Amino acid sequence: MPRSPSKTRPITIKDVAQFAGVHASTVSRALNPATRSMVAQDLAASILRAAQELGYQPDHLAASLRTGRSLLVGVLLPDIANPVFAPILSGITERLIEDGYSTIVADAGPGAPSATTLLDGLIAHRVDGLVLATATRDDALVGRCLERNVPVVLVNRAEAQARVSAAVSDDMRGMQLAVDHLVGLGHRRIGHIAGPPTLSTGLLRLRGFEAAIRDQNTPLESFSQSATAYSREAGAEAAGRLLTAAPQITAIVAANDLLALGAYDALRERGLRCPEDISVVGHNDMPLMDLVAPALTSVRIEHRAMGREAAELLVQRMRRADASTRMVMLTPRLVVRGSTAAPRPEQR
Amino acid sequence: MPRSPSKTRPITIKDVAQFAGVHASTVSRALNPATRSMVAQDLAASILRAAQELGYQPDHLAASLRTGRSLLVGVLLPDIANPVFAPILSGITERLIEDGYSTIVADAGPGAPSATTLLDGLIAHRVDGLVLATATRDDALVGRCLERNVPVVLVNRAEAQARVSAAVSDDMRGMQLAVDHLVGLGHRRIGHIAGPPTLSTGLLRLRGFEAAIRDQNTPLESFSQSATAYSREAGAEAAGRLLTAAPQITAIVAANDLLALGAYDALRERGLRCPEDISVVGHNDMPLMDLVAPALTSVRIEHRAMGREAAELLVQRMRRADASTRMVMLTPRLVVRGSTAAPRPEQR
DNA sequence: CTGAAAGCGCTTACAG
DNA sequence: CTGAAAGCGCTTACAG
Numbered sequence: 001m002p003r004s005p006s007k008t009r010p011i012t013i014k015d016v017a018q019f020a021g022v023h024a025s026t027v028s029r030a031l032n033p034a035t036r037s038m039v040a041q042d043l044a045a046s047i048l049r050a051a052q053e054l055g056y057q058p059d060h061l062a063a064s065l066r067t068g069r070s071l072l073v074g075v076l077l078p079d080i081a082n083p084v085f086a087p088i089l090s091g092i093t094e095r096l097i098e099d100g101y102s103t104i105v106a107d108a109g110p111g112a113p114s115a116t117t118l119l120d121g122l123i124a125h126r127v128d129g130l131v132l133a134t135a136t137r138d139d140a141l142v143g144r145c146l147e148r149n150v151p152v153v154l155v156n157r158a159e160a161q162a163r164v165s166a167a168v169s170d171d172m173r174g175m176q177l178a179v180d181h182l183v184g185l186g187h188r189r190i191g192h193i194a195g196p197p198t199l200s201t202g203l204l205r206l207r208g209f210e211a212a213i214r215d216q217n218t219p220l221e222s223f224s225q226s227a228t229a230y231s232r233e234a235g236a237e238a239a240g241r242l243l244t245a246a247p248q249i250t251a252i253v254a255a256n257d258l259l260a261l262g263a264y265d266a267l268r269e270r271g272l273r274c275p276e277d278i279s280v281v282g283h284n285d286m287p288l289m290d291l292v293a294p295a296l297t298s299v300r301i302e303h304r305a306m307g308r309e310a311a312e313l314l315v316q317r318m319r320r321a322d323a324s325t326r327m328v329m330l331t332p333r334l335v336v337r338g339s340t341a342a343p344r345p346e347q348r
Numbered sequence: 349m350p351r352s353p354s355k356t357r358p359i360t361i362k363d364v365a366q367f368a369g370v371h372a373s374t375v376s377r378a379l380n381p382a383t384r385s386m387v388a389q390d391l392a393a394s395i396l397r398a399a400q401e402l403g404y405q406p407d408h409l410a411a412s413l414r415t416g417r418s419l420l421v422g423v424l425l426p427d428i429a430n431p432v433f434a435p436i437l438s439g440i441t442e443r444l445i446e447d448g449y450s451t452i453v454a455d456a457g458p459g460a461p462s463a464t465t466l467l468d469g470l471i472a473h474r475v476d477g478l479v480l481a482t483a484t485r486d487d488a489l490v491g492r493c494l495e496r497n498v499p500v501v502l503v504n505r506a507e508a509q510a511r512v513s514a515a516v517s518d519d520m521r522g523m524q525l526a527v528d529h530l531v532g533l534g535h536r537r538i539g540h541i542a543g544p545p546t547l548s549t550g551l552l553r554l555r556g557f558e559a560a561i562r563d564q565n566t567p568l569e570s571f572s573q574s575a576t577a578y579s580r581e582a583g584a585e586a587a588g589r590l591l592t593a594a595p596q597i598t599a600i601v602a603a604n605d606l607l608a609l610g611a612y613d614a615l616r617e618r619g620l621r622c623p624e625d626i627s628v629v630g631h632n633d634m635p636l637m638d639l640v641a642p643a644l645t646s647v648r649i650e651h652r653a654m655g656r657e658a659a660e661l662l663v664q665r666m667r668r669a670d671a672s673t674r675m676v677m678l679t680p681r682l683v684v685r686g687s688t689a690a691p692r693p694e695q696r
Numbered sequence: 697c698t699g700a701a702a703g704c705g706c707t708t709a710c711a712g
Numbered sequence: 713c714t715g716a717a718a719g720c721g722c723t724t725a726c727a728g
Contacts, residue, residue, distance in 0.1 A: 010496075012705055023715045028707060035707090040713060057496070061412050061474045062705030065720045070409060072452075072473070080438050083431055083635065090428050093455050102469055104420070105453045107441050121450055124408045125420070148358075148405070261639060287431065291609060293641030360721060371699045376723060383723090388697060410721030413704045 011056045020050040027051070031058065064126065073101045073314065074122030076141075078134045079109035082230065082258070083286045084303055085133060088155060091307020092131055099315050101128065108134055115141060123148055129314045135159050135166075136198045151317040155310035156303075158200045158327065165317060167309035167328045171201055174299040175208030176215070177334040178253045178281040181297070183216050185342045187251040187279065191242045192224035193235060193263060195255035202226070205255045205283065223249060227259050235262020236269075243270060250278060250343040257282035257289055257298055260339075264292070275341035285335050295337035306330055359404045368398040375399070379406065412474065421449045421662065422470030424489070426482045427457035430578065430606070431634045432651055433481060436503060439655025440479055447663050449476065456482055463489060471496055477662045483507050483514075484546045499665040503658035504651075506548045506675065513665060515657035515676045519549055522647040523556030524563070525682040526601045526629040529645070531564050533690045535599040535627065539590045540572035541583060541611060543603035550574070553603045553631065571597060575607050583610020584617075591618060598626060598691040605630035605637055605646055608687075612640070623689035633683050643685035654678055 013031070017024040022043065029035040030047035039047070050056075064070040073096055077085050093103045104125060106118040115134055119141050122130060129151040132141060137160040145152040146163065154166035182190055192209045195202030206224060213222045223246040227238040235258055242252065243266065254260035260282035267274050274280050274294055282289065285300035309328045316323045361379070365372040370391065377383040378395040387395070398404075412418040421444055425433050441451045452473060454466040463482055467489050470478060477499040480489060485508040493500040494511065502514035530538055540557045543550030554572060561570045571594040575586040583606055590600065591614065602608035608630035615622050622628050622642055630637065633648035657676045664671045 010705095013707095014705080024705090025707075025716080026714060029714090032707085038713070043713085057468065058472055059474060059705055060472045061409055061418060062720090063707070064409050065413050065705080065722085066707045068720075080434050080441075081635070083434070086428050086431070086434060089453075090455055090457060093428075093453070094459060097461060102452050102454070102473055104450050105437075105441070106450070107438055109438060111442060113445060120405065124406055125450055126407060126409045261636075264639070287429070288609070288636050288640065291612070291641065292636065292639040293643075295641075361723095362721080372721090373700080373723075374698060377698090380723085386697070391697085407721055410704090411723070413706085413721080414723045416704075 011054045016051045016056050020047045070126045070128050071101050072104055072127045074104045074127040074130045076106050076132050076134050080107040084284050087303035088307040091304035092311045095308045095311035129318045131155055131310050137200050153310050153314045165313040165326045167306050169301040169332050170329045171204035172208035174332040175205050176212040179212035181334055182251045187343055189221040189249045190251045191246055191249040193238045193254040193259045194224050194226040195230055230256050230258055232258050232262040235259030236265040239263035239266035250347050253281045257284045257286045275339050279340040294339045297337045297340040298335055299332045300335045301332050359402045364399045364404050368395045418474045418476050419449050420452055420475045421477045422452045422475040423479045424454050424482050428455040432632050435651035436655040439652035440659045443656045443659035477666045479503055479658050485548050501658050501662045513661040513674045515654050517649040517680050518677045519552035520556035522680040523553050524560040527560035529682055530599045535691055537569040537597045539597040539600045541586045541602040541607045542572050542574040543578055578604050578606055580606050580610040583607030584613040587611035587614035598695050601629045605632045605634045623687050627688040642687045645685045645688040646683055647680045648683045649680050
């Protein structure tokens with residue numbers, strides 16, 4: 001490739017202009033599909049060829065400074081190591097790229113700077129919008145974005161006040177599916193490992209659990225313990241508390257899969273078998289949940305679709321500042337596997 | 349907060365200058381820690397206060413245009429849904445943020461635009477550097493970066509020509525650990541499910557397998573089949589071929605965990621038990637591999653550390669264009685679990 | 697130590 | 713339909 005550009009200075013629009021014998025502004029118009037029609041067809045064609053020939057690559061940065069749009073969207077994740085966020089992120093980027101946006105990912109996981117610091121960093125890069133997967137029910141970051149006037153949507157977790165649009169799973173319904181399933185199998189004493197009550201998923205799944213218990217025709221005994229975090233360790237710890245407080249339970253509904261896997265650990269430690277002694281239901285149906293032992297019955301959430309929905313909401317908001325605030329709630333479904341079974345006769 | 353800025357126009361350096369009664373250039377110097385010493389101490393302090401007061405947020409975009417540095421690093425992933433990339437990404441962002449870089453993630457997974465398109469997008473955002481987790485042994489993208497003069501390092505997978513620095517696992521040694529373990533258990537007929545030979549991990553692990561077989565004192569029979577991709581499905585398919593071609597094998601070493609899980613599927617389908625009939629070893633030791641049934645014996649790679657190393661190499665390269673090209677090879681170790689056991693006596 | 701000016705690479709009213 | 717000019721918000725030689 002003899003026409004490879006000088007390796008020191010990138011080709012600018014001026015270089016193309018000179019090469020094509022026109023003014024830079026004409027090059028700009030010809031290169032941008034939206035303004036191309038302002039330029040005579042054959043001129044536009046020859047400018048395109050010139051750009052190609054010189055290996056011109058546009059500089060988004062400069063364009064952004066002028067237009068005020070960066071074509072960058074920030075995504076703030078609570079912990080990228082949690083497998084549920086990979087498909088969410090994937091759905092987000094997939095949708096955004098259709099509108100020409102690139103995604104800056106910030107991970108607020110262990111060892112990272114504070115979420116506020118990360119948010120400010122994203123804003124400093126002049127992101128056109130933000131997707132927060134980190135929202136607590138009472139979230140200061142949302143207010144910060146609102147103050148700064150940067151479009152923001154939530155994904156997976158919602159805040160209590162619905163100030164901005166969000167794409168979430170129908171958490172209450174998910175728990176209903178789980179409880180109905182267990183009651184159908186004959187369980188009458190059911191425990192819940194709740195997620196942190198500061199998170200919408202934690203609170204709503206707990207409420208969903210309680211509502212589902214109440215809604216049964218059969219009288220049931222129910223118990224719950226909150227985990228301090230959505231992690232396997234916290235799940236094991238909470239399961240331990242639950243089993244100590246209510247040893248008569250025959251089933252556990254966990255607020256998510258990691259907590260359910262923690263419950264597996266706690267059961268094993270106590271010499272209890274799943275599902276023979278205790279049935280366990282998870283929530284999310286993360287990848288590989290069909291392969292753990294026993295295969296986990298779980299409430300499946302379409303995380304990729306959820307990510308796409310969140311991105312869609314954001315795109316609409318970025319297009320029109322007055323786009324209506326909406327909550328898109330995806331309906332989960334139960335995937336039954338080996339971790340749930342009827343209680344043993346003597347357990348009834 | 350009555351001093352909350354007008355919601356329409358963000359505060360610029362000029363606003364701060366006016367408020368503090370100095371010139372914009374002085375504000376710029378005072379705000380940047382590197383140039384702060386050029387400004388009289390008390391003046392600097394009052395400028396800082398003014399900026400704080402007005403809620404000034406710097407605009408990286410504008411600074412980038414001027415300085416030619418975007419403080420953005422692009423990371424290109426082959427498939428964000430593959431669990432090994434989460435810790436790699438986490439390690440990368442963790443290290444980069446220490447030097448003030450934000451990370452733009454592009455996912456070249458199923459349904460995404462071509463890697464080349466994604467790369468051009470990252471370059472258009474004027475990233476200061478790139479981490480490619482997508483490298484094939486003969487990678488066109490590396491050449492493209494080199495042409496454009498953008499610093500680039502590879503992670504997890506290396507290219508055949510070592511044109512740029514890379515952080516990888518010692519793939520040959522990993523296979524040696526796996527084969528030594530199996531031979532130590534008494535296996536003498538061992539199969540390998542290889543990864544795609546276009547990837548360094550696929551080729552080197554195959555070579556490592558063959559070398560490890562040769563290096564044993566005992567004469568061994570070995571067999572291998574290549575999977576078309578690093579996925580559970582491709583693993584099942586290749587395991588099927590392997591079991592058909594060499595039904596006498598008593599153990600399978602897979603080039604990665606997803607392939608090993610695919611082998612589980614294939615074994616189950618054929619009514620073979622693991623480890624009673626066939627032992628299986630994976631590679632990567634992804635999250636949850638201790639919980640699948642049977643728990644997978646696997647070659648553990650410290651992915652987070654690998655991500656950090658890659659970021660470190662990139663930072664050095666971004667600081668000094670003439671930084672030496674290096675390959676950092678992390679030493680893996682074997683984690684033995686329930687998927688490997690001695691062959692049954694009649695199998696010997 | 698501080699100010700005034702130029703300029704990074706674009707886009708877009710404003711003329712013609 | 714095309715050109716000339718201004719300006720986005722910074723940083724940094726250049727003066728003083």
